[in-house]
Amino acid sequence: MFQKLKFFAAVSVVATSALFLACNGQESAQSKTGEKNVQPAAQPAEQPVATKSLVIFYSQNGATKKVAEIFQKARNADVFEIALATPYPSTYDSTIAAVGAQRESKQWPALVNAKADLAKYDTVFLGxxxxxxxxxxxxxxFLDSNDLSGKVVVPFCTYGSGGRKASAAELKTLEPNANVTLAYGISNKRVTAENGSEVAAKEIEAFFADLETGKTDEMLMGGYSEQRPLTAEDSAVFAAATKDYAYLSLKPLSVSTQVVAGTNFLFTCEMKAFGGPAVQTNVKIFRPLPGRGEPELIVVEK
Ligand SMILES: Cc1cc2nc3c(=O)[nH]c(=O)nc-3n(C[C@H](O)[C@H](O)[C@H](O)COP(=O)(O)O)c2cc1C
Known part of the structure; x- marks a missing residue:
């Protein structure tokens, strides 16, 4: 129902598994030599603490919940679903009005469950x-009532057209003492499609690999060609992928590409969302290999 949206707009898992690997290695070396009880007294015994991850999320209409479930399963994590004391109205326009008023006044809504017990978690996935x-x-x-200092915080989101990077940047500002990682994001259209769970699960697997190797957004942009003028083929790809996003009034200006299993297109565009002022933005589109589907809009963002 929110498809017609008119809006422009583990690492600790790694650390924890590294710790486990290290400890396991130590354990087997010790049992092999049979020297478990002859540690010098001066060395404090290391007690690895088995920490679990926690998936914390809010979802109004289920798309983010779908993604939260994938993170939960992938990391066998505990879950904390943020619930509003007074849920948003059921129509899009009234939700826009309610959220607009909250943002304007900075009066954030009351939660049923304001406080999470975070003590036993190193890593929090925040959706x-x-x-x-x-x-x-x-x-x-949630952030007003909970302190994420010292935690690894992995943001994830769903959106109409974008907001992944901007929201992660804001999270970093609000939680300066947390280790906020690269964020995962997927559009509502893609995740609510019939095969949305499989698509997201595959992407999240790749996302974990990116987290483990410490990739940044800048590094992920590597491998694109220089921006160049559009060909007729680029324009056709752009038109096919953006047909449901007329409200953004996107005008492609130039493009660069990256060959993956298919092709990623990064269009530099002029955007006049809702007829507003023109701003320059980037539109990422993925075109699958021939016969494997239509070009699809991945994200609109700077
Ligand atoms: C009040 C409201 C404002 C929204 N603002 C944006 C926005 O600025 N940019 C965007 O890309 N999507 C926006 N969306 C779309 C939602 O992010 C998207 O539909 C999301 O997948 C909903 O997640 P949920 O099903 O978990 O509630 C907005 C939706 C609502 C209801």
């Missing part, structure tokens, strides 16, 4: 829908 270009207001409420 939210993008609303007005950043996280949904219930996330501000």
């Amino acid at each position: 939210y829908p993008i609303m007005f270009g950043s996280f949904a207001p219930p996330i501000y409420s």
Whole structure:
């Protein structure tokens, strides 16, 4: 129902597994030599603490919940679903009005469960829908009542057209003492499609690999060609992928590409969302290999 959206807008898992690997290695070496009880007294015994991850999320209409479930399963994590004391109205326009008023007044909504017990978790996956270009207001409420200092925080989101990078940047500002990692994001259209769970699960697997190797957004942009003028083929790809996003009034200006299993297109565009002022933005589109589907819009962002 929110498809017609008119909006422009593990590492600790790694650390933990590295710790486990290290400890396992130590354990087997010790049992092999049979010297378990002859450690010098001066060395404090290392007690590896088995920490679990926690998936914290808010979802109004289920798309973010779908992604949260994938993270939960992938990391066998515990789950904390943020719930509003007074849920948003059921229609899109009234939700826009309610969220707009909350943002305007910075009066964040009351939660049923304001406080999470975070003590036993090193890593928190924090999921939210993008609303007005950043996280949904219930996330501000949650951050007001909980301290993520010292945690590895892995943001993930669903959106109409974009907001992944901007929301992660805001999270970094609000939680300066947390280790906020690269964020995962997927559009509502892609994740709510019939094969949406499989698509997201595959992407999240790749996302974990990116986290483990410490990739940044800048590094992920590597491998693109220089921006060049559009060919007729580029324009056709752009038109096919953006047909449901007329409200953004996107005009492609130039493009660069990256060959993967298919092709990623990065269009530099002029955007006049809702007839507003022209801004320059990037539109990422993926074109699968021939016969494997239509070009699809991945994200609109700077
Ligand atoms: C009030 C409101 C504001 C939104 N603002 C944006 C936005 O600024 N940018 C965007 O790309 N999507 C926006 N969306 C779309 C949602 O991010 C998207 O539909 C999301 O997948 C909803 O997640 P959910 O099903 O978990 O609630 C907005 C949706 C609502 C209801």
